[in-house]
Amino acid sequence: MTRTRAALVAIAAVAATALAACTGTGGGGAAPTDAAGAPQIDELKAGVFLDVTSWDPANADIGFDGPYLSAVYDPLVSLDKDGKPVPGLATSWEWSADRLTLSLKLRTDAQFEDGQKFDSAAAVANIDHLKKGVRSGQAYLNVASAEAKGPDAVDLKLSKRDDALLYQMGLGRSWMASPAAIQANSLVNAPVGSGPYTYDKALSAPQSQYVFNKKDKHWDSATFPFPKVTLFPITDQTAAFNGMLSGQLNMQFANAANLPKAKENNWNVASKAASWVGVQFADRTGGQVKALGDQKVRQAISYAFDSAGILSAVAAGSGTVTNQVFSVDAQVYDKSMNDKYKTDMAKAKALLKEAGYADGFSVKMPMSPIFAAWQPVATQTFTELGIKVEWVDMAMPDYQKNAPTYPMFLAVIALAGNDMATLTDQVTTAQWYNPNPAVDAFPEVKALVEQVEKAEPGDAQTALLKQLNTKLVDLAWWSPWYQADNTYFSVQGIKVTPMTGMMFPTLRFIQRG
């Protein structure tokens, strides 16, 4: 998933030592008040951390592109605050009995900036485009085709049941662009959508600031309260924080280390789990390093790390110590399992000895500057356990390319806000960070996965997923240390609802309040 890179960058930035801004109070930009005395903010000025990857939804990244794209595009499907699919340009949908056909009913009152009407033909053109997309294609892996069924209906035919499809579409994989612009390949230069805002090209400076003005008429106008939105890509978190203090920004992707200052300034603070941090086993079958094929060895590694200490030292305590990769807010997440691998070096050594590796073993692991914050503790822990690690240095793009070729590596991996998406992303589907899912090599896991995939969505499926989660934790499928939160600061008058799965929430989750 491309969100992972965004997660890596975000976590690395948050983990970096914060340069304390020694300031007084009073920043944040005082806003005029309404009759009730609440701040009435007419312009959202948000520091977004990363620039928009592409105005073409097929090449866009879910990570930090959400606010930009949600200003100018309408989605077929949106998500509510709990990650449940809700109507967008698709007003309703229905699954066939075999869950291999998704029938969508479409609105007919939306119009693209170039004057084209949105209809089923436009939806089909977009889905075909998204299916071929380098970044978006992954959401449509199981979609064989899209067919128009009259002017206001579309059927998606699936080659394989996919219970995470609607979630992925809502997450940011169903932005509808003008078919003419898709055809002309002009979306690389500027967006052509039907969204709630118009992109003000004259006042915008790419890579510096993007200005959007609210349309007078839009079918979902009530969801977007701010007449004007200005988005600033600001990678340097100190610059963004100073922007908040000076009033140039009224919302930012924040560093949790600045939490005391945020409280001092009476800002709203919103946080939510965004990614898991720890050791990923790419070779859990022991093909490269025999030791890693042994459950006891993987468990030993899980026991060895002082996860709470790492969370406190590297991430300013902004997260939850857990050995699970289902989000802490997920129904499947089981808090009672978090003590399973409570730090115990003696037990770790004993397990290693039981597995026949009393003297440890040697392993090569990749290293990139982005993981430098975790390298010392990893080196120290592995050494104490008796595992001799030889770090191989590389640049970040090379890390994503090469890490899967190593038996294990340090990872910061984006979480999903949907349990079935977690199963797909973290367990069953080959990803850069999970090159060899190896589900077939673990019969119990395979059986549970098959049951989950066949189960009726709802309580039955969740119950099975819980069993699977327990099994995966027991097998030490991965060795997470903690789930890291993303944090957002906003001034009084702006309320942010963070979303697991989005590094930065789309505009519908930034409201007055």
Place this chain on the structure above:
Amino acid sequence: MLSFITKRLLSGILLLVVVMTGTFFLAHLVIGDPSYGLLGASATEAQRAALGAKIGIDRPLTTQFVDWVSHAITGDFGVSWRSFTPIGDQLAQRVPITLSVVFFATLLSAILGVAVGIACGLRPGSVLDRVLKSASVILFALPGFWMALVLVTWFGVQLKWFPTFGYVSPEISVGKWLVSITLPSVSLAIGAIVMIAEQLRNSVIQVNNQDFVRTLRARGLPRGRVTRHVLRNASPAALTILALMFVGLIGGAVVVETIFNLNGIGTWTQSAAQIGDIPALLGLTAISIVFVVVINFLLDLVLGWVNPKVRER
């Protein structure tokens, strides 16, 4: 004078050719396959291959080099591999930002550095001279980024006199443009002011102690005229430092651009290197070398005009 100019131009062109050739092959050697940086990790091999064909990296390196050179000599640096927009357009957007800050910083350095340097050089041991000495030690010891943070915290956050980040084009508002580049320029200039002042001070003291100055004084020339002679002889060293500072400030701008979130060539270099956008890196290198060559050429011209002996070298 003509042969002097010709020699300088030829050496500049040679420098450009050598550096660009080295940069081209080094960039391709270090970056290797840029598709991971450009497409993300989830792209398929077929998509990577398609990108490779689109940007031409499936061809032999020498073919790519010849192709790049044949376009570059006409001023066409190709398109960015990330955005597929012309490098020339990107440079046109970003170079003014960096140059605004660097020119303003150089101007500040020149005015303040020369004034303080002359004042201290003409009165060595005075209070001002002792203050300069202490300040130079302190300001050299303090990292530039720390100074920038202090300035932004004090003047941006506390007093709100200047924006804490961002750049306003002079086309939109000259006043806002000046306000937006003040803090970044001052951050860059502080170290340079001290360096120029120190250099000029030492030169003035050195020239002041030469025989010809004593002779001028002995002949009863007014102090002003003597000082003019002193400054004319002391200026080459300060000019050299000023030119070197300008080039150095372009390199140092990356830190200031990051702190003030300015999208100049410094931050672009960083992001281009991170994602492996080789055409962007080459365009940036070319423009940087041109700056260096032009600045040095102008410096040589001025020095040659000030001191004719320089032209014979």
